[in-house]
Amino acid sequence: MLKGAILGFSRTVETVHIPAFLSRPDKFRLAAVADADPARLEKANGLLTGVKTYARAGDMFSKEERLDFTVIDSPAARRAEHILNALGNRTHVLCEKPLCLSIKDWDRIRSEAARQNCCVFTVNALKKCPQLLTVKKALDEKFLGPVSYAGIQLLRTPAESAEGILAECGWDAACLIQEMIRKEPRSLAAKLMFCRAGENAKTEEAADIQLHFEGAAAHIHLSRKHHADGFRAVICGTRGLIELKDDLIILDIKGLPAETIRFRENIPTGPAAPACMAAVLDDFLLELADPELRGANLKEAKDCVRIIKNAFYSDSMNSAAVPL
Numbered sequence: 001m002l003k004g005a006i007l008g009f010s011r012t013v014e015t016v017h018i019p020a021f022l023s024r025p026d027k028f029r030l031a032a033v034a035d036a037d038p039a040r041l042e043k044a045n046g047l048l049t050g051v052k053t054y055a056r057a058g059d060m061f062s063k064e065e066r067l068d069f070t071v072i073d074s075p076a077a078r079r080a081e082h083i084l085n086a087l088g089n090r091t092h093v094l095c096e097k098p099l100c101l102s103i104k105d106w107d108r109i110r111s112e113a114a115r116q117n118c119c120v121f122t123v124n125a126l127k128k129c130p131q132l133l134t135v136k137k138a139l140d141e142k143f144l145g146p147v148s149y150a151g152i153q154l155l156r157t158p159a160e161s162a163e164g165i166l167a168e169c170g171w172d173a174a175c176l177i178q179e180m181i182r183k184e185p186r187s188l189a190a191k192l193m194f195c196r197a198g199e200n201a202k203t204e205e206a207a208d209i210q211l212h213f214e215g216a217a218a219h220i221h222l223s224r225k226h227h228a229d230g231f232r233a234v235i236c237g238t239r240g241l242i243e244l245k246d247d248l249i250i251l252d253i254k255g256l257p258a259e260t261i262r263f264r265e266n267i268p269t270g271p272a273a274p275a276c277m278a279a280v281l282d283d284f285l286l287e288l289a290d291p292e293l294r295g296a297n298l299k300e301a302k303d304c305v306r307i308i309k310n311a312f313y314s315d316s317m318n319s320a321a322v323p324l
Contacts, residue, residue, distance in 0.1 A: 002288070005032040005067050005091070007057050007082050008074030009040040012096060012271045016125070017071060018047055020277035027285060031067070034060040057082060061089045069094055069288075076167060080105035083120065087112045092119040094284055097171040099301045102309060106302050119287045119294050122301045125272035126172045127179060128279040130263050131249055135235065135242055136179065143253050144237025150180035151219040152233045155226035156269055164203035165222045166192075166308050169269070173209075173220045174307040178300060180235050183213040185303065189321045190311035209311050212321075231267040 004021075006013060021028050033044040034054040041053040054060040061067070070086035072079060073096040080100040086093050087109070099122045100106050113120045126132065138144065154169045178185075193206040206225055211218040233244040240253035246266040251259045265273075287294050306324050314322045 001027060001029055002068040003029050003031050003066060004069040004071060004094075005034065005060055005064060006030060006044070006071045006073075007034050007060070007086065008072055009033050009035040009037075009044045010073040010096070013071065013073050014043060014047065016271050016274055016277045017073075019274035020281055023274070023278050024281055028281070030071075032060050032064045057085060061085065067091045072096065076101060076163075080109060083109050084112055087116050087118050087120070090116050090118065092121070092288060094121050094123065094281075096123050097175075098167065098304070098308070100305060103302070103305055106305050110298060110302075113298070117291070119284075119291075121284045121287055121297050122304075123277070123280050124172070124175045124297075124300070125276040125280050126268065127175065128276035129267055129272060130265075131244055131247075131267050132176070132179075134249055134261065135244065138242060138251070139180065139182070139235070143240065143251075144235060144242065145239035146215070147181055147235055147237045148216050149218065149236040150177055150216075150234070151221075152176055153221045153231070154223075154269055155228070155230040155232070156222075156224045157226060157229055158205075158224055164194075164205070165224045166204055166207055166311060168224075169222045170207065170220075170308045170311070171304050173222060174304040175300060176233070177211060177218045177220060177307075178303055180233075181211075181213050181216050181218055183216060185211050185213055185218075185307065185324050187212045187321050187323045188307060188310055188314060189319050190314040191319045192311065192315040207311060209307070211307070229269040231269055 021030055030048050030051060032052045033041060034057045035041050036055055044051055044053055069092040071094045072082050074082045076098055083093050083095060100109060109120055152173050154173055188209055188211045190207060190209045192204040194202045195205045206223040209220040230246055235242045243250040247263045249261045310322045310324060314320055
C-alpha cells in the first residue's frame, strides 16, 4: 500500500479525488494534508480518518515519514514550486491540471523527477469518461483511417472567476486534441476575447485556437458566454467520422450503417466524476510499477503547456501563426 499526502485540499480534491482514493483502499492510504486555509483542513479531517493536517507544506514534509506520493492541487501560480518541493522530498507526484504554466517550469520538473527517479503524473480525468474511452477505442482500432481534422467546442455558462477560460478548460481541450490527432502540433494561431476581472485585471472569456499538424488540422473553441454548459467534438478521417455531443456519439464509418450511441450522462465540462478519477489512479499505479512506462503523460503535459502559452502569444501578435 502506498502512503500519500495532499498539498492543496481543493474542492476538486474533496469531491473527485477523495472518493476515487477511497475506492482503492488496498492501494492507497492518505496520511496527511497541507493547506493554508483552516476551513479546508477541517473539511479534510471530516473526510479522512486519522489524517494529520498542516498549515504549511514544509512542516508536513519534515514531520511525515516515508511518503510515497503527493497529490497537488494548490493554486496554479505556485504549483511548479510545490511539485519541485515534493520531488525534493523524494515522493512521486500526482498533480491536477495545469501541471505548470511555462516550458521553463516543465523542464525543471522533468529534470528533478529524473534526478530523484520519481514519477510526475498529471490528472487528465476527462479522457476517462465513457464517451471518450469509446472514441479512443475507435481510434486505436483505426476505424476512421488517418485522421485529417479534429474540432472541440467546450462551452460554459457565464461565471465570475479569477481564472480565464484557457486556465479552466484549455488543458482538457489541448489534451483531447492530442488524443484525437496523435501527431506533434507544428504551429497555432489564436484569438482571445477578454473581459474585466477587477479594476486592473482582465481574463479571457473565449478562445479560438487553430492548430496545424503534418497532414492534419484542428480547431479548439472555448467559451464562457454560452446559455448552457456543453461539449461538442468531431473527428474526421479518410474512412469516416465521429461526432460527440454531450451524451451522444454518432459513428459514420465507411461500409457500415451509421450508429448513434446514447450514454447515461453528458461529457463533463467541469470536474470529472470520481469513477474517471479512479481510472486515472490505475494509470498512475502502472507508471509507478514500471519506470519504462514513465514519460508519456509528462510529454503530453509539455504539449498542453506549449499550446496554452503560445495561444496567449499568438493573440498578442494579432493572431499570427506561431511555430511550436
